[in-house]
Amino acid sequence: MSDVIEKSVSVWALRWRRLAADPAALAGLAVLLILIAVCYAAPLFEAWLDVSATETDLLSRFDPPGGGHWLGSDDAGRDEFTRLLTGGQTSLSIGLLGALGSSLLGTIIGAIAGYARGKTDMVLMRITDGVISLPTLPLLIILAALDLSKLGFSQDFIRSGAAGYWRIVLIVTLLGWTGVARLVRAGTLALAEREFVLAARAQGAGSWWILTVHILPNAVSPVIVATTLAMGRVILAESALSFLGVGIQPPQTSWGSMLTNAQELIGTAPELAIYPGLLILISVIAINFLGDGLQAAFDPRSDAR
Amino acid sequence: MIRFLATRALGAGVTLLVKSFIIFSLIGLMPGDPLDLLIQANPEATPEDVAKLRAIYGVDQPIGERYWSWLTQALHGDFGYSRAQHRPVMEVILPALGNTLILMGLAFVISTIIAVFLGTVAATQKGRLLDRCINLLAYAGISVPSFWLALVLIYLFAVRLGWFPAGGMPQQGEGLHGWAVRLTLPLLALVMVEIGGLTRYARSAMLDVLGQDYIRTSRAKGISTPRLLFRHALRNAMIPIATIIALGFGYLFSGALLIENMFAWRGMGRLILEAIMGNDYNLALVCLLFTTAMILVANILADLAYTWLDPRISLGGRRR
Amino acid sequence: MTHLIEADNLSVRFAVGGGLFRAKREVQAVSDVSLTLNAGETLALVGESGSGKTSFARALLGLSPISSGTVRFEGRDLAAMSAQDRQTMRRSVQAVFQDPFGSLDPRLPISAIIGEPLRIHGIGTARERDARVAELLELVGLPATAKSRYPHQFSGGQRQRIAIARALAPKPRVIVADEPLSALDVSIQSQILNLFVELRERTGIAFFLISHDLAAVHHLADRVAALYLGRVVESAPRDALYSHPAHPYTRALLDSVPRIGMGKRVPGHALGGEIPSPLAPPPGCHFHPRCRFATERCKAEVPTLRPIATDHLTACHHPLLEAA
Ligand SMILES: Nc1ncnc2c1ncn2[C@@H]1O[C@H](COP(=O)(O)OP(=O)(O)OP(=O)(O)O)[C@@H](O)[C@H]1O
Ligand code: SF4
Ligand SMILES: [Mg+2]
Numbered sequence: 001m002s003d004v005i006e007k008s009v010s011v012w013a014l015r016w017r018r019l020a021a022d023p024a025a026l027a028g029l030a031v032l033l034i035l036i037a038v039c040y041a042a043p044l045f046e047a048w049l050d051v052s053a054t055e056t057d058l059l060s061r062f063d064p065p066g067g068g069h070w071l072g073s074d075d076a077g078r079d080e081f082t083r084l085l086t087g088g089q090t091s092l093s094i095g096l097l098g099a100l101g102s103s104l105l106g107t108i109i110g111a112i113a114g115y116a117r118g119k120t121d122m123v124l125m126r127i128t129d130g131v132i133s134l135p136t137l138p139l140l141i142i143l144a145a146l147d148l149s150k151l152g153f154s155q156d157f158i159r160s161g162a163a164g165y166w167r168i169v170l171i172v173t174l175l176g177w178t179g180v181a182r183l184v185r186a187g188t189l190a191l192a193e194r195e196f197v198l199a200a201r202a203q204g205a206g207s208w209w210i211l212t213v214h215i216l217p218n219a220v221s222p223v224i225v226a227t228t229l230a231m232g233r234v235i236l237a238e239s240a241l242s243f244l245g246v247g248i249q250p251p252q253t254s255w256g257s258m259l260t261n262a263q264e265l266i267g268t269a270p271e272l273a274i275y276p277g278l279l280i281l282i283s284v285i286a287i288n289f290l291g292d293g294l295q296a297a298f299d300p301r302s303d304a305r
Numbered sequence: 306m307i308r309f310l311a312t313r314a315l316g317a318g319v320t321l322l323v324k325s326f327i328i329f330s331l332i333g334l335m336p337g338d339p340l341d342l343l344i345q346a347n348p349e350a351t352p353e354d355v356a357k358l359r360a361i362y363g364v365d366q367p368i369g370e371r372y373w374s375w376l377t378q379a380l381h382g383d384f385g386y387s388r389a390q391h392r393p394v395m396e397v398i399l400p401a402l403g404n405t406l407i408l409m410g411l412a413f414v415i416s417t418i419i420a421v422f423l424g425t426v427a428a429t430q431k432g433r434l435l436d437r438c439i440n441l442l443a444y445a446g447i448s449v450p451s452f453w454l455a456l457v458l459i460y461l462f463a464v465r466l467g468w469f470p471a472g473g474m475p476q477q478g479e480g481l482h483g484w485a486v487r488l489t490l491p492l493l494a495l496v497m498v499e500i501g502g503l504t505r506y507a508r509s510a511m512l513d514v515l516g517q518d519y520i521r522t523s524r525a526k527g528i529s530t531p532r533l534l535f536r537h538a539l540r541n542a543m544i545p546i547a548t549i550i551a552l553g554f555g556y557l558f559s560g561a562l563l564i565e566n567m568f569a570w571r572g573m574g575r576l577i578l579e580a581i582m583g584n585d586y587n588l589a590l591v592c593l594l595f596t597t598a599m600i601l602v603a604n605i606l607a608d609l610a611y612t613w614l615d616p617r618i619s620l621g622g623r624r625r
Numbered sequence: 626m627t628h629l630i631e632a633d634n635l636s637v638r639f640a641v642g643g644g645l646f647r648a649k650r651e652v653q654a655v656s657d658v659s660l661t662l663n664a665g666e667t668l669a670l671v672g673e674s675g676s677g678k679t680s681f682a683r684a685l686l687g688l689s690p691i692s693s694g695t696v697r698f699e700g701r702d703l704a705a706m707s708a709q710d711r712q713t714m715r716r717s718v719q720a721v722f723q724d725p726f727g728s729l730d731p732r733l734p735i736s737a738i739i740g741e742p743l744r745i746h747g748i749g750t751a752r753e754r755d756a757r758v759a760e761l762l763e764l765v766g767l768p769a770t771a772k773s774r775y776p777h778q779f780s781g782g783q784r785q786r787i788a789i790a791r792a793l794a795p796k797p798r799v800i801v802a803d804e805p806l807s808a809l810d811v812s813i814q815s816q817i818l819n820l821f822v823e824l825r826e827r828t829g830i831a832f833f834l835i836s837h838d839l840a841a842v843h844h845l846a847d848r849v850a851a852l853y854l855g856r857v858v859e860s861a862p863r864d865a866l867y868s869h870p871a872h873p874y875t876r877a878l879l880d881s882v883p884r885i886g887m888g889k890r891v892p893g894h895a896l897g898g899e900i901p902s903p904l905a906p907p908p909g910c911h912f913h914p915r916c917r918f919a920t921e922r923c924k925a926e927v928p929t930l931r932p933i934a935t936d937h938l939t940a941c942h943h944p945l946l947e948a949a
Binding site: 130133134135136137138139141142143145146147150151232236239240243244245256259262263266267270273274276277280281284285287288289 | 320323324328331332333334335336444445447448449450451452453454456457459460464555556558559562563566567577578581582589592593596597600601604
């Protein structure tokens with residue numbers, strides 16, 4: 001255990017120093033952290049401002065900003081500000097989970113392909129290429145609209161909010177792992193030839209040891225970058241699906257689902273159609289800044305530049 | 306050359322077959338059952354009638370056999386009917402395909418030109434204010450939800466300013482002007498989304514090329530900068546850019562799907578969405594296959610562009 | 626008497642090429658090599674680049690596929706061993722590689738690197754392993770503070786010391802060292818060489834040393850075998866080989882280095898020409914295209930390895946007379 005802590009000091013300290021010298025990446029990180037903190041503080045805001053993100057109040061539809069309603073109220077009289085925060089919890093956490101899920105799946109597939117080589121590698125890479133050339137959005141829509149009862153899930157589960165949430169995480173994982181799989185495969189292929197891996201094999205280390213102790217830790221940097229950038233793409237995909245009505249279902253809410261009837265709102269209360277999209281834009285830009293900053297910080301050549 | 310095309314076409318054909326089976330199976334898992342809708346429409350149907358209908362539509366058979374019979378029909382040119390529109394699928398798809406190709410083709414050309422230009426400028430101005438601004442624009446492009454961007458454009462230019470219609474296809478007799486007016490906003494949205502990623506690739510490809518020795522040498526020899534940029538550097542930078550463009554075709558299509566939908570543009574994207582949402586299985590299936598086929602063709606074209614741009618590569622023995 | 630390690634007619638072949646339209650071809654990296662190593666002994670393997678030294682060493686370590694033949698460890702066939710016995714054997718046979726920059730995982734601190742074989746084999750508690758690491762650092766002449774530092778903080782020679790400490794960790798019976806000096810500065814080479822000598826004196830460990838540095842080999846080895854295109858062409862006790870090389874190839878190898886100060890030898894001829902491709906080795910004696918003494922017989926008939934003096938074997942139809 002002490003090994004792990006010691007090792008994390010040297011390499012990661014260096015990288016953190018490089019990242020800290022990149023204002024755009026730092027700003028991205030800060031914005032992202034603030035967004036997450038504020039979104040998860042939604043209950044506090046609700047209590048403090050004495051408003052509700054969920055209770056409809058038909059007498060105060062489209063209230064202008066004022067009083068406890070910092071951003072006014074929506075078409076069902078719910079407080080827009082805290083609703084945006086609640087929706088943000090869903091959007092951001094799906095982004096994170098979907099990105100982690102695809103990276104995990106991609107890492108497993110890539111490591112197997114790169115380590116086993118030969119036929120296994122060929123088959124797995126064929127599958128990867130196949131998934132890459134699928135029309136992503138239409139497939140996401142189909143997968144999001146699939147009738148889960150035909151797959152043997154119970155009606156209770158299907159109607160629960162959790163089903164809608166995890167379904168999105170699952171399908172973005174199923175379609176999103178390919179990039180990481182390629183990265184990890186390439187890294188594994190290169191690392192498996194390195195002498196320190198041969199040394200470990202000569203010592204009698206098994207495949208699991210070699211993969212987890214030597215190969216994956218050395219291949220992790222591009223995966224971290226890819227995961228970060230994937231989080232942005234997942235947030236965008238979730239918003240599109242929810243906007244089209246096949247993603248997050250009421251009573252759950254996300255930034256995308258808040259835009260479901262935005263097309264009607266644009267005439268009556270345009271700001272209700274603007275806010276959620278603006279938050280998506282801000283968080284995805286922040287994530288992309290951070291991801292690119294990480295990439296530069298992880299690239300040993302960036303010292304030379 | 307012919308051999309290269311033949312191998313690639315064969316490979317693409319196999320891929321398409323595999324994908325058609327996957328998509329076919331997935332569609333089978335969509336909500337409802339084509340027969341339910343027929344049965345609901347006719348409350349007097351007896352169980353025997355239902356069984357008969359099932360036999361006719363082949364819904365009773367295992368997925369493999371249903372796929373096989375669909376496939377043999379499709380290979381004979383019969384793609385079946387659209388349930389919702391009561392017309393042969395091809396009759397529905399072809400006009401939509403035309404509309405999509407107009408929108409996507411224009412967006413493709415315009416965004417490539419703009420992105421390559423912006424990327425080149427940014428690369429030569431690396432680190433300066435102009436580079437930063439272009440970079441920020443590119444970040445915005447890759448980070449914006451395209452349907453929301455469309456919404457904002459509609460709000461600004463249709464609702465507030467009233468310069469353009471909020472959507473819809475040009476009517477008969479509106480002529481070229483009608484097309485121009487109705488295409489502007491969807492094109493604008495699609496181009497704005499598309500140039501983000503492309504500009505970033507163009508910039509980094511240009512930076513790579515500009516860092517190479519021969520460019521530095523030519524510079525030292527006093528060859529003028531614009532000429533150097535656009536005659537020598539760009540040609541080399543176009544190789545990675547062309548790949549990204551072609552491989553990004555699927556991405557462009559995803560963008561087009563949402564944007565067509567926002568502007569009620571009757572293209573493939575909107576058709577796919579309507580078919581999926583309206584349980585029009587056969588239509589959805591064929592639309593998706595068309596899209597997949599288009600992506601495959603785009604990938605082959607990318608390889609051809611490769612050879613055209615880089616004389617060092619011969620077809621078949623592609624450099625990796 | 627059972628040998629510590631015994632290779633019997635060992636062959637290593639690699640399939641190369643084999644694209645979609647090209648047929649696969651075979652490289653015979655090692656052909657029917659029989660060599661033995663006794664406990665506490667140092668055997669050196671010499672030969673030009675591409676002669677198959679690394680492939681042979683890797684086969685011993687279980688890193689290259691063995692195409693035919695057997696490797697025995699303390700008399701027991703490796704291929705027939707139980708998984709558990711094989712792990713025991715792995716503990717006893719440790720490796721040091723050529724490139725000290727590549728053979729240490731850049732992400733691990735030195736303590737984890739040196740302790741790795743112990744952890745793989747589940748030897749000792751964490752505390753005992755720490756103690757062993759400290760002991761090993763001292764043994765190879767590195768400060769105790771080295772344990773919490775990282776490979777990039779050390780010089781090439783220090784890294785090679787770390788690699789040696791790692792190899793020594795599970796108290797092996799033999800260390801297989803593949804060109805352990807050639808990546809180091811000349812001034813460092815002798816330090817590492819002296820470390821080997823010292824280790825051998827203190828621990829009685831056996832070495833299987835691969836090197837093309839004949840001066841270093843002379844310093845360390847008890848016996849020497851010369852490899853050419855995958856075949857052993859000569860094997861003899863060190864002094865016999867250095868003073869009376871019987872094979873024209875060995876002779877040329879020795880002539881091509883500055884005088885090491887052995888016995889009386891007429892000034893000879895350095896090696897001319899290039900080592901042929903192992904994809905298409907010449908027929909008969911592989912060495913004939915480059916041999917000054919080649920005859921018609923050499924082009925047709927493969928010379929077998931046979932004794933010409935006690936413990937001195939050579940594969941040549943016309944061994945050099947002075948060897949007798
Ligand atoms: N993994 C492999 N695949 C294909 N061919 C190989 C492989 N490893 C070695 N060879 C070939 O086998 C032959 C012997 O190589 P080997 O590395 O064993 O020689 P060597 O004596 O160690 O040379 P060097 O002094 O350069 O290290 C060479 O021709 C080499 O190209
Ligand atoms: S066998 Fe003939 S060719 Fe080979 S080394 Fe001896 S003399 Fe030379
Ligand atoms: Mg070698």
